[in-house]
Amino acid sequence: MIDRRSLLSSMAALGLTSTLTTNAAFAAVPGDRRLVVVILRGALDGLAAVPAYGDPDYASLRGSLALSKTGANALLDLDGFFGLHPALVNFKAYYDAKQLAVFHNVCTPYRDRSHFDGQNVLEGGGLTPNMMHDGWLNRALVAMGGKKGVEALAVAPTPPLVLSGKARASSWMPDTLPEPDDAYFTRVAALYGNDKLLGPSLQSAMALRAQSKSAMDDPSNKNKPKADLMPLFQGAGRLLAMQDGPRIAVLDPSGWDTHVNEGAGDGQLARRLSTLDSAIDAMKIALGPAWKQTVVVVATEFGRTVKVNGSLGTDHGTGGAAFVLGGAVSGGAIHAEWVGLKPDALKDGRDLPARSDLRSLFKSVLAEHMGVSRAALNGSVFPDSGTVKPIKGLVA
Amino acid sequence: MSLEGALAVHRFGLGARAGEIASASNDPKAWLLAQLGPADQPTPVLPGSALLRTGQVVADEREFHAQEKLLRAQRKNGQVDDEALKALNKTRYDKIQGELAARFALGFKTERPFAERLVWFWTNHFGVSSANGDCTPYLGSFEREVIRPNIAGKFETMVVAAMRHPAMLYYLNNVQSIGPNSPVGLRSKRGLNENLGRELMELFTLGVDGGYTQSDVIAMAKLLTGFGVDNDGNDTHPISDDGFRFYANRHEPSDVVLRGKTYKSGEEGTIAAITDLARDPSTAHHIAVKFATAFLSDKPTPGMIRRLEENFKQTGGDLRALAETAISDPHAFAPGLVKVRSPVEYVTAAYRLLDIPKAGMKPDQATGLVRSAMGVTRLMGEFPMSAPSPKGWPLESDAWSGPDAVLTRIEWARQIGQRIPPAADVVALAAQGLGPLMSEMTSTGILRASSKAEAVALLIASPEFQRR
Numbered sequence: 001m002i003d004r005r006s007l008l009s010s011m012a013a014l015g016l017t018s019t020l021t022t023n024a025a026f027a028a029v030p031g032d033r034r035l036v037v038v039i040l041r042g043a044l045d046g047l048a049a050v051p052a053y054g055d056p057d058y059a060s061l062r063g064s065l066a067l068s069k070t071g072a073n074a075l076l077d078l079d080g081f082f083g084l085h086p087a088l089v090n091f092k093a094y095y096d097a098k099q100l101a102v103f104h105n106v107c108t109p110y111r112d113r114s115h116f117d118g119q120n121v122l123e124g125g126g127l128t129p130n131m132m133h134d135g136w137l138n139r140a141l142v143a144m145g146g147k148k149g150v151e152a153l154a155v156a157p158t159p160p161l162v163l164s165g166k167a168r169a170s171s172w173m174p175d176t177l178p179e180p181d182d183a184y185f186t187r188v189a190a191l192y193g194n195d196k197l198l199g200p201s202l203q204s205a206m207a208l209r210a211q212s213k214s215a216m217d218d219p220s221n222k223n224k225p226k227a228d229l230m231p232l233f234q235g236a237g238r239l240l241a242m243q244d245g246p247r248i249a250v251l252d253p254s255g256w257d258t259h260v261n262e263g264a265g266d267g268q269l270a271r272r273l274s275t276l277d278s279a280i281d282a283m284k285i286a287l288g289p290a291w292k293q294t295v296v297v298v299a300t301e302f303g304r305t306v307k308v309n310g311s312l313g314t315d316h317g318t319g320g321a322a323f324v325l326g327g328a329v330s331g332g333a334i335h336a337e338w339v340g341l342k343p344d345a346l347k348d349g350r351d352l353p354a355r356s357d358l359r360s361l362f363k364s365v366l367a368e369h370m371g372v373s374r375a376a377l378n379g380s381v382f383p384d385s386g387t388v389k390p391i392k393g394l395v396a
Numbered sequence: 397m398s399l400e401g402a403l404a405v406h407r408f409g410l411g412a413r414a415g416e417i418a419s420a421s422n423d424p425k426a427w428l429l430a431q432l433g434p435a436d437q438p439t440p441v442l443p444g445s446a447l448l449r450t451g452q453v454v455a456d457e458r459e460f461h462a463q464e465k466l467l468r469a470q471r472k473n474g475q476v477d478d479e480a481l482k483a484l485n486k487t488r489y490d491k492i493q494g495e496l497a498a499r500f501a502l503g504f505k506t507e508r509p510f511a512e513r514l515v516w517f518w519t520n521h522f523g524v525s526s527a528n529g530d531c532t533p534y535l536g537s538f539e540r541e542v543i544r545p546n547i548a549g550k551f552e553t554m555v556v557a558a559m560r561h562p563a564m565l566y567y568l569n570n571v572q573s574i575g576p577n578s579p580v581g582l583r584s585k586r587g588l589n590e591n592l593g594r595e596l597m598e599l600f601t602l603g604v605d606g607g608y609t610q611s612d613v614i615a616m617a618k619l620l621t622g623f624g625v626d627n628d629g630n631d632t633h634p635i636s637d638d639g640f641r642f643y644a645n646r647h648e649p650s651d652v653v654l655r656g657k658t659y660k661s662g663e664e665g666t667i668a669a670i671t672d673l674a675r676d677p678s679t680a681h682h683i684a685v686k687f688a689t690a691f692l693s694d695k696p697t698p699g700m701i702r703r704l705e706e707n708f709k710q711t712g713g714d715l716r717a718l719a720e721t722a723i724s725d726p727h728a729f730a731p732g733l734v735k736v737r738s739p740v741e742y743v744t745a746a747y748r749l750l751d752i753p754k755a756g757m758k759p760d761q762a763t764g765l766v767r768s769a770m771g772v773t774r775l776m777g778e779f780p781m782s783a784p785s786p787k788g789w790p791l792e793s794d795a796w797s798g799p800d801a802v803l804t805r806i807e808w809a810r811q812i813g814q815r816i817p818p819a820a821d822v823v824a825l826a827a828q829g830l831g832p833l834m835s836e837m838t839s840t841g842i843l844r845a846s847s848k849a850e851a852v853a854l855l856i857a858s859p860e861f862q863r864r
């Protein structure tokens with residue numbers, strides 16, 4: 001088996017390392033910190049994940065989707081007003097250990113209800129859809145890296161927008177095809193030498209694949225279906241844990257668009273939340289001691305309507321929930337400016353209004369955890385965002 | 397073999413079968429034009445997988461759910477075990493696999509590859525996806541009945557057909573959307589679901605900036621109430637051939653104002669509203685951008701978009717004219733392979749060139765190879781009719797050229813080189829496949845390969861074979 005270093009040296013012999021080496025100073029992050037960004041595609045129902053059960057209008061407006069403090073699927077109480085969905089058992093443990101900060105009524109600057117535009121703003125980091133053609137995390141990498149680039153990893157066949165841009169990012173998925181011999185790769189790599197799009201992709205993938213081969217030594221991990229989140233989060237954890245592994249990872253599980261039969265304490269959303277909750281915990285275990293240096297940001301493109309729709313689901317809304325968790329987080333707090341659920345408090349009489357901007361959360365993490373300068377955050381990373389202030393003390 | 401012939405075959409077709417570049421070379425545009433018309437219908441390739449009319453799928457699904465209910469009850473009483481349920485589920489799953497296998501197999505052999513590309517484009521445009529399990533059994537008939545007959549017809553015909561098809565009605569939850577003031581709504585206290593109304597405007601017609609508001613979304617959702625699948629469990633009337641039924645008792649009874657125009661409550665009013673959306677100038681623009689992105693360039697020029705858009709407006713959404721405009725564009729035969737093939741396009745191109753499955757193969761082996769193609773496209777990140785959202789699979793090259801995806805493609809090329817009986821003359825095969833598109837580097841690489849299997853792998857993995 002070829003390890004990363006011998007692969008790099010054999011590639012150097014072929015003259016293939018020019019882009020790799022600029023990306024290979026892996027430990028360039030302050031204090032060797034890790035950042036994981038999890039994008040929940042489909043607009044997670046924030047009021048389901050973080051029920052405001054203490055609000056006098058909550059139970060009636062949510063009807064059959066309302067969660068309560070008692071009964072078979074009792075919510076997990078946080079502060080006597082807000083709770084967590086009963087599926088989020090590990091999240092609750094992180095909260096109690098002050099390793100989880102919860103955000104409510106939060107959204108990007110986008111105020112309409114298209115998933116695709118919402119995700120574009122969430123990942124692009126601009127003010128409107130298609131304002132940015134690369135992702136804020138990639139621009140943050142540029143700001144962080146300079147010549148000492150930080151390696152970032154998309155746990156997907158191809159990096160999503162948030163990680164696309166000038167700074168090189170790798171992508172990785174668990175193995176499922178038998179691997180050809182190295183001589184073949186060498187020959188193909190030679191054919192790709194002049195291809196500006198495919199060439200760099202191949203180089204980056206080969207380096208990552210070599211790395212993951214040594215990281216994925218658990219035989220029980222083979223041949224698991226890719227749709228399952230567990231091998232993805234576990235694999236990401238193992239790669240991030242490596243001494244010379246990537247320091248930033250992006251995962252983007254879909255399946256949060258709950259238009260029909262969303263379910264309350266159990267049902268389809270509960271199962272999805274439970275899968276996410278246990279996958280993140282599997283990542284924590286795989287990270288081992290590196291969990292202490294890790295921040296995980298979990299965000300979605302917007303929220304859903306407060307009221308249940310005609311088919312026991314929810315439609316697209318504005319304000320949603322977000323989470324910042326990890327061993328490096330100063331948590332155990334809920335960041336929510338609650339305005340109540342009366343019709344006149346809601347946006348268009350139907351959505352939770354967004355009272356805080358997701359960018360302020362991203363900025364705090366990038367500044368406090370990854371050492372990105374304020375100038376870069378207000379300029380290149382999140383253009384025109386000077387008025388969006390980071391939250392102090394989010395990272396320990 | 398001319399460069400333009402090779403571009404016609406690769407850029408607008410599905411990659412060359414032996415002899416195809418030569419036949420397209422004389423008059424590449426005429427070769428493409430001759431393919432326009434209703435697309436071919438796939439034929440079954442997996443044993444026992446008839447491709448059923450939608451109405452029959454509705455009937456089968458009804459039967460399936462009844463059987464499943466019965467077996468579950470019997471299992472509870474200990475009369476049957478899990479195997480009985482598994483067997484039942486397998487028959488359903490096999491039908492779905494059969495649809496997909498037939499679709500893949502048609503792509504491997506068709507002599508009208510441009511028509512097939514148009515089918516894939518339009519099916520993907522409507523985004524129906526196995527991400528919703530209720531929709532899955534209908535995906536095959538959606539493409540066969542909604543898309544294939546209409547690829548060179550009127551856009552509005554296709555949109556109306558799509559909005560009436562069970563695949564769509566299940567996928568975007570319209571079967572559960574009830575007019576709040578309809579008899580069923582008043583009785584059951586169920587109500588609207590906005591999903592289909594929203595995506596009709598955002599994705600299928602106007603585009604997100606095409607000029608509509610939240611109140612238009614609600615208006616369209618009201619109009620669409622009652623659009624349902626012809627399946628009442630205990631209803632004795634025969635299921636309609638297309639599986640569609642308008643349920644007047646679920647339909648919101650009052651007229652609505654959609655984008656400033658009043659539409660009458662009822663099925664006709666709804667069809668009128670859908671038709672107006674399909675004819676809207678915003679729709680012309682939205683479709684032009686997508687069409688140009690899919691066939692011409694990841695970053696279509698304003699000129700490309702304008703030509704397609706104007707044509708769409710002038711012809712009232714004539715899709716034959718739209719396809720003709722695309723292949724008549726000044727950039728249509730510009731040299732340089734600008735687009736990266738999507739995984740399905742890539743695997744299909746390889747199978748076409750290697751003539752897989754080969755004539756005379758044992759049926760097991762042939763179907764095994766079709767199944768294997770299906771599996772590998774999933775690994776590469778794209779599986780037909782299973783996109784993660786109603787937006788469908790992306791059209792841009794970036795979506796398919798990430799590090800892991802590229803590596804998977806190269807690994808697969810190696811596997812194919814080893815699995816397929818080596819071509820007698822790989823150099824000749826490469827010439828058939830790429831013609832004048834082949835680079836010096838690739839032809840040298842193939843000549844120097846250490847084995848025939850590796851030569852085939854290098855051909856399939858080569859950068860120019862990844863593109864179109």
